[in-house]
Amino acid sequence: MAQHKVNYTQNAGLPVALTTIDKVVNWGRSNSLWALTYGLACCGIEMMASGASRYDFDRYGTIFRASPRQADVMVVAGTLTKKHAEFIKRLYDQMTEPRWVISMGSCANTGGMFNTYATVQGVDRIIPVDLYLPGCAPRPETLQYGVMLLQKKIRSEKAIKNQKAKRLM
């Protein structure tokens, strides 16, 4: 028998919260969005600033991981070169489902100012993207807002439904 004398029935209820499976799973998913460190260029600096103490991503549950196998969201921060394209695909494939992608900054969105032979004109040519953040580079506030929007998007998804894996094709 427990030694404590907590009265479970006070306030007319047990310490039980009733919710739906969808809500509780999505609550867990959306508040522990572990991000894959993917700083490819100067946007990576803003991404690091978002993770550091001033903007403090940890309070959203967003912790940067160095391995795609531990990550839920890939923040593509910077210019993707054609030489690197196969690696972003490989890292994306190594992430476990469900997974999300934030395309951060003009270069990742559209190729940006690098209208050249060596730059991929938008990472959505390689992997499916959930969120595009405008800016060159976007401020940490933009990335914070983006993560909050992504959380909102995750909350609106059906958690239990047999999810179709996201594929570009």
Added chain:
Amino acid sequence: MRAYTPKDDVQAKPYYTDRFYVAPQVPKQDVESDELFAADLAAIKAKFEVLEAYIQVEQMVVYINAKDNYGVLELLRDELEYTQLSEMSAIDWLAKNNQFEIFYQMLSMGKRKRIRIKCFIDKDEAVNSVEKLFRSADWSEREMYDMFGVKVNNHPFMKRILMPYDWEGFPLLKTYPLEGDEFAQWYEVDKIYGKEARDIIGAEIRDTARVDRYDSERFGRLGHEVPKGTKITGNEPKTPLAYQEEGGVFMIDRFDEEKSVIITDRDR
């Protein structure tokens, strides 16, 4: 190289710039005007054939035969104190005379002088590697091959340095389009998904500033967002900044825009 078009209306179109504008030459001085350079040139001339030599912007430029490049650089390094190869690469003159110009920029810390050794090679000719003399030439020669396709004899690792190994084409040639040839434009799609995916993924959109406000699949109007695929009529209702859905979020306080405060004093 693209066809030359007359530029008689340059004044009428001040925004127009000629990509292949050739800058007027800086005045050249005789090598005899500088004692150190004159001595260096005499030492080179004693062993090798010198085609042309002059001083330009306080640096001596020496044209030699391409086959002598290793010998001349060895002489400069071992006997004339030019101990550093600051830079080397090629210049594309294929349109002019089907030749590449190879330059070696040498620095002498002792003499406080710079010499540029230049030579011409034909399009399919190779140059001798100077990697045994200067380690800095290792990557420079690889880059020269990568960007211009100039092959280098006796190089220990003659592979591309910047572009992928399976790349086709040499991007710094003047005939190479800035946005890439067909191989470059489809490189990542071909490599990852295969050629049959070209139709599905589609060609690159090179106008990165393109915004189509009637395309709700790809674009959203800030503050007037609509669900994907909605037909845009022009009078979309204003959508307030919402971090959370209407019903609130489990265990998280609802953000109230009315109650939020904008901090203007940074030092509060």
